[in-house]
Amino acid sequence: MKLNLVETKVKSDVEIIIVQKETNLKDKKILKKLNFEGADESCVLLLEQQKIYVGCDNTSDGLRVAAAVGIRKLNETTFKTASIIANENLREIIEGLELGNYTFNKYKSKKKVQKEKTINIIVEHISQKEIDVFQETVNVSNSVNMVRDFVNTAPDDFYPKIMANEAIKIAKDNNLECKILGDKYFEANGMGSIAAVGRASRHKSKLIHLTYKPSGKIKKKIVLVGKGLTYDSGGLSLKPSDFMVTMKSDKSGGSAVLGMMDAIAKLNLPFEVHGIIGAVENMIGGDAFKPDDVLTAKNGKTIEVRNTDAEGRLVLADCLCYAQDEIEDIDYIMDFATLTGASVVGVGHYTTSIMGNNTELTWKVVQSALDSGELATTLPFNKYLRKTIKSKIADICNISSTRYGGAITAGIFLDEFIKDENKNKWVHCDIAGPAYVEEQWGYNPYGASGAGVRMTIEFLKNL
Ligand code: BES
Ligand code: ZN
Ligand code: ZN
Numbered sequence: 001m002k003l004n005l006v007e008t009k010v011k012s013d014v015e016i017i018i019v020q021k022e023t024n025l026k027d028k029k030i031l032k033k034l035n036f037e038g039a040d041e042s043c044v045l046l047l048e049q050q051k052i053y054v055g056c057d058n059t060s061d062g063l064r065v066a067a068a069v070g071i072r073k074l075n076e077t078t079f080k081t082a083s084i085i086a087n088e089n090l091r092e093i094i095e096g097l098e099l100g101n102y103t104f105n106k107y108k109s110k111k112k113v114q115k116e117k118t119i120n121i122i123v124e125h126i127s128q129k130e131i132d133v134f135q136e137t138v139n140v141s142n143s144v145n146m147v148r149d150f151v152n153t154a155p156d157d158f159y160p161k162i163m164a165n166e167a168i169k170i171a172k173d174n175n176l177e178c179k180i181l182g183d184k185y186f187e188a189n190g191m192g193s194i195a196a197v198g199r200a201s202r203h204k205s206k207l208i209h210l211t212y213k214p215s216g217k218i219k220k221k222i223v224l225v226g227k228g229l230t231y232d233s234g235g236l237s238l239k240p241s242d243f244m245v246t247m248k249s250d251k252s253g254g255s256a257v258l259g260m261m262d263a264i265a266k267l268n269l270p271f272e273v274h275g276i277i278g279a280v281e282n283m284i285g286g287d288a289f290k291p292d293d294v295l296t297a298k299n300g301k302t303i304e305v306r307n308t309d310a311e312g313r314l315v316l317a318d319c320l321c322y323a324q325d326e327i328e329d330i331d332y333i334m335d336f337a338t339l340t341g342a343s344v345v346g347v348g349h350y351t352t353s354i355m356g357n358n359t360e361l362t363w364k365v366v367q368s369a370l371d372s373g374e375l376a377t378t379l380p381f382n383k384y385l386r387k388t389i390k391s392k393i394a395d396i397c398n399i400s401s402t403r404y405g406g407a408i409t410a411g412i413f414l415d416e417f418i419k420d421e422n423k424n425k426w427v428h429c430d431i432a433g434p435a436y437v438e439e440q441w442g443y444n445p446y447g448a449s450g451a452g453v454r455m456t457i458e459f460l461k462n463l
Helices: 028-033 060-075 087-100 128-152 160-174 183-188 192-197 247-266 312-326 341-347 359-372 383-387 406-415 420-425 453-461
Strands: 002-006 014-019 043-046 051-055 081-085 118-122 177-181 206-212 220-232 271-282 294-296 302-304 332-337 351-355 375-378 426-430
Touching: 002 087, 002 128, 014 060, 043 060, 051 060, 060 081, 060 087, 081 087, 087 118, 087 128, 128 247, 128 453, 160 177, 160 206, 160 220, 160 247, 160 271, 183 192, 192 271, 192 294, 192 312, 206 247, 206 312, 220 247, 220 312, 247 271, 247 332, 247 453, 271 312, 312 332, 312 406, 332 420, 332 453, 341 351, 341 406, 351 359, 351 406, 359 375, 359 426, 359 453, 383 406, 406 426, 420 426
Parallel strands: 002 118, 014 051, 014 081, 081 118, 220 271, 220 332, 332 426, 351 375
Antiparallel strands: 043 051, 177 206, 206 271, 294 302, 351 426
């Protein structure tokens, strides 16, 4: 798909018309006959008039959905060019087109041959501002689609080494520093928690550390940490078969961090940003870590393992320690993880659960998410739930003594690895719900959505 930014109507095969409210539509009569009332996600193609009408609710995210519905309809036709009016909603329209046009065909032996479509996006006036919004939005959307590709890729084609290679590619492309660490480093630096989780896999664990430094003045220092479980079988606390399917998506947090680093560099944001990803495969075997094991993390805390399926927090614990030991004077530290099924149960498939000690900050992140078109809400910590991860024999336990509040107790577990000076700078984002959904929703496809990228870019842009 090729996007052109234009000021006036240029000749196009078909016009995509978004109907936000009952307006004086030219084709009112025929639309009525077709029962088109402009409802959200509704769409009709008027062949003779060469128009695609799409309905839209009265929200800015509705515009993204409408643009997505429009481009998908266009893709069902052989029309090659289309026009769409964006005016002051340029960002929403571009995101809707770019994110709605995404498909994942890697494993289809017969690829659909699709002639490239050209979309003329019409705005009243093109100034530098429109050009910037255009470039920026295309860049961020491309990063989101790259994340979707990573997450959708099968686990035997995307293991820790591959994730590290993708990081190296992104680093080369964007002039980032890239460090890849492994078992030797874990051993030498007391990172027994991350090391344990990957031990039974034939794929060696990797800790990926990307660094972006802006060309101009550095306004803030940001750390982004991602859970990159390229597969989560549950380990010896094996997942039931139905729950194991889709666990290739357990690398979504780490993949999102890769996408964020790509977007941040392309946007030239004025921050020093570190992207740290624990790329690990959680498998079974004679060498597997087990329930009853006691692990020691990089900060010296001991962890009683009572369930090997609560592995994400074990990987993140050491990644968070590493980040805070390596990077001084952090302004914000955010982590992204498909951490708990409890988050999905609690807030549903489409929403990210945001947690931390700093309520003002967590709500700020929620607001950024909503502004960017992602759904999010906060979940609150409390001292009673904190008590439920105490261990009788070690400092803490990797699961809670109660099954209630599982997203929060996982968040509180991570908090045990946040240094005092960073307590109020840290935000935990549980993206288990939206990262991977087995149905198309709005402008998101079946499978990976690329959750986390847009909300984080929005948060950073507002700092
Ligand atoms: N990766 C899973 C969480 C998950 C579940 C992500 C469903 C996406 C969809 C995580 O490692 C896990 O297995 N968590 C357990 C924790 C439990 C053992 C305390 C869970 O949520 O059941
Ligand atoms: Zn697990
Ligand atoms: Zn997991």
